[in-house]
Amino acid sequence: MIRRRPGRVRRALIRLLAGATVGALAGLAVAQAAPSATAAPAGSAVTVAGRGEFKDMRFTVDRTSHLTSQAIKVSWTGGTPTTFAGTSFNTDFVQIMQCWGDDDHSVPGNPGPPRTQCQYGASPTTDRGNWPGNQLDDTRQVFYSADPTNYGEDNRYGAAQPPGVPGEVPFKSVTGETVTTNTQNNRFFNHNTTNEVDFARTGANGHGEEYFEVQTANEAPHLGCGAPVSQNGVTKPRSCWLVIVPQGRLDLDGKPYADHSQVNAGSPVSSTNWQNRIAIPLRFNQVGSNCPLGSDERPTTGSELVADAVTSWQAALCPSGKVYGYTELGEPDTRSRLGTDKTFGLGFTTRALGADDGTSAPSGTTTYAPVALSGAVIGFTIERRPKAGAPEDIRKQAGTKVESIRLTPRLVAKLLTESYRNSTWGSVLGGKAAHGYGWAKNNPAGLASDPEFIALNPEFAYLSVAETPATDTDLMTALGHSDSARAVWQWILADKEARQFLSGVSDDWGMRVDPYYSTNADLNPSGLAFEPAHVDEYPKSDPWCTVPPGTDAPKDARQCMTDFHPYVDDMHAGALHTRRADTLWKSTWDPLSNPPAYRSPGPQTVGSRFVITVTDAASAERYGLQTARLRNTAGTFVAPTATALTEAAKSASGKDVAEITPANAKAKGAYPLAQLVYAAVRPGSLKADARADYAALLRYAAGAGQVSGADPGRLPDGYAPLSRTLRDRALRAADALLHYKGPHSTGGDSGSGGTGGADTSGGTGDGSGGATSGGTSGDGGTGADGGASATPSAQASYDGGKAVETTAAGNTPADPANPLRYAVPVGAALGAFAGLGAPFAGGTRLRLPLRVPLPGGRTVTVVPAFTLPERLRRRLP
Incomplete structure (x- = not known):
């Protein structure tokens, strides 16, 4: 028998009325803010x-x-x-x-x-x-x-x-x-x-x-x-x-x-x-911008990890009048500029301001909002080229792609420290090592012949790889400082075997680290210990230079390690060149060019391609790269799936910005190089309209921007949708921006929003860092407009160049067949209908005050905060 509690009908009527009202107003607001064109569904096979x-x-x-x-x-x-x-x-x-x-x-x-x-x-x-x-x-x-x-x-x-x-x-x-x-x-x-x-x-x-x-x-x-x-x-x-x-x-x-x-x-x-x-x-x-002409652009800058997501969001926001530029910048530089440049606008980072060695958080309020969950990956293009005498099942797969490999922190450390024999190309010839390179003589020529790698990936015992600087002796890496590089080194340091290898202890098969990367100062020829705990880049420390063997180049045409293993501009470029199987090494001497010089032979030959890179999950997905399974702290080899990224995010901790650290991602299914990206804003340096526009971006990123899909405006492959807790935190950060009342804010703020320091809680077990930090003291000055320009940027700043300009599909805002004329009445009607159903949807607590976003980043308070009489209260889960 079902017992009906007294007052249940009364509560249902109250929720029905509130839901209908809110639904109608929300529908109207959404209709007003709707873009002028709708994207078609993603293409099917x-x-x-x-x-x-x-x-x-x-x-x-x-x-x-x-x-x-x-x-x-x-x-x-x-x-x-x-x-x-x-x-x-x-x-x-x-x-x-x-x-x-x-x-x-x-x-x-x-x-x-x-x-x-x-x-x-x-x-x-x-x-x-x-x-x-x-x-x-x-x-x-x-x-x-x-x-x-x-x-x-x-x-x-x-x-x-x-x-x-x-x-x-x-x-x-x-x-x-x-x-x-x-x-x-x-x-x-x-x-x-x-x-x-x-x-x-x-x-x-x-x-x-x-x-x-x-x-x-x-x-x-x-x-x-x-x-x-x-x-x-x-x-x-x-x-x-x-x-x-x-x-x-x-x-x-x-x-x-x-x-x-x-x-x-x-x-x-x-x-x-x-x-x-x-x-x-x-x-x-x-191709090109679909933004209304003459719109002010709000600049955003920072982490490459968010680049594909922001590019997608731009396409959805532009038709509704919101223009957000994006400039890629390493996270350490982003934090530095955000803390000192009052015209900086919004920056994307994975760490809080003041987290870097030798820095401190600036005074005043910094608002943080989680916007994306992705990570660094080891991407590759590897094709099977069976050795003579390989088993029949291997020979039948000749020319096909290797779909997965397993890598340990020590294997990645070997690649990043140029420790394979053929990485320092020409240092060992005919069994004789050059002066100072005796350590390389008995090391494997490359990854594919490393016994540690073969033990984890047995089929490579039967595959032939031309182990040169262009194949398996190094990782293609991006130039510059980044939190992704820091995460890779932190993952390596979290592993005992890798730490011992870097200190100079040989692996189980006798392979030794290149001494220029030794963490033991007594072994390092520079006299200084390599300190990966403080490294956020991929250094090429070995000074080896030589005329590449077999090129017939003159004696003064020497190449060094940055020639053998060129940097790429960023992780996106690394993914693109790995897809093309082009490592950029200019390995062919051309005596007929004017002047004579080395030139690139171009992409590797089909059927025997072998290129590996450190890239980001979104770029790897974009260019169809296979990705390695990496061993995490729990000893499990994990691929960078959305589930594995989400599992890692549960381990995030920290006061203002909860970070995912490889050592703490101890769940068996956690991907060790997952990273949470935050939008960081210094509201005391911005005018009210700029804060409102950034709040609108955060609202979109926390809402429709977390729906996975290929359509413009959706969350591209390579990202995991944020948890409900993280999305709510981003929305609260948007409110904090919108209603900021610091002493140096300017313009017409509306509502009774909080001041700085409204939420400085630490991690909650799901990667939910604090929404704001700092007090209410201003940063000086009279505020800035965020560096907005009159027209949107035409070109994204990361490699691939115009390949990643803002793209959008659908009609332009001036289309005479614009369906927006139906949006207001239909949106309001649908909103009211949705409101009628809201009381029966269940599962979510109604949070008050309830605000509905309007065009331009404004909000309207639909239901204020209030306390129900005791007899009408209900205990919610």
């Missing part, structure tokens, strides 16, 4: 079938809409295993390219672009000894034939050439400029910039997979993908095409190639091969 010889093949692209500069996965089934002529691809492989333009009507039933408008054919022009192409299948060269019967022959181009001399299929840019000769290294794209996939292997099981780097108009302006185009008064981002050309083993007369000993494949843009092409439309987010 597309699967298409081949034709003719390839009719049994099925090609799947995992994402085809809402694209920006990123990697998408192309996979296929039902193929015939690839064959080789020596080391060159011979038959049954796949080629992939990106193209622009309208349907050329060349393949009935499968619309696609003209072959002259495809970015393809930029293979190496020199040093092709290890390149697996025949200079036809990897270029735009074709042989003319009025009635072509062989792959690579063409019925149009090359007719003016003498017999036996190839012609070239022209390339036409979106601007109309056309290249007709020397297309292999043309002014629009070359071997170092093209995204074409010349050779993708089909495995023994008929399956294949390749990650394809999609390029927008910023990276490939000659394709123009994502650039705004207007048609019939409507402006939309330009769509493009992904084109797949399978190469087979039959001539067009249906008979097999007669000679299997030679390479038979021809150019995929020849008229014969083009008949087999499969074209899939690609739809892009608009």
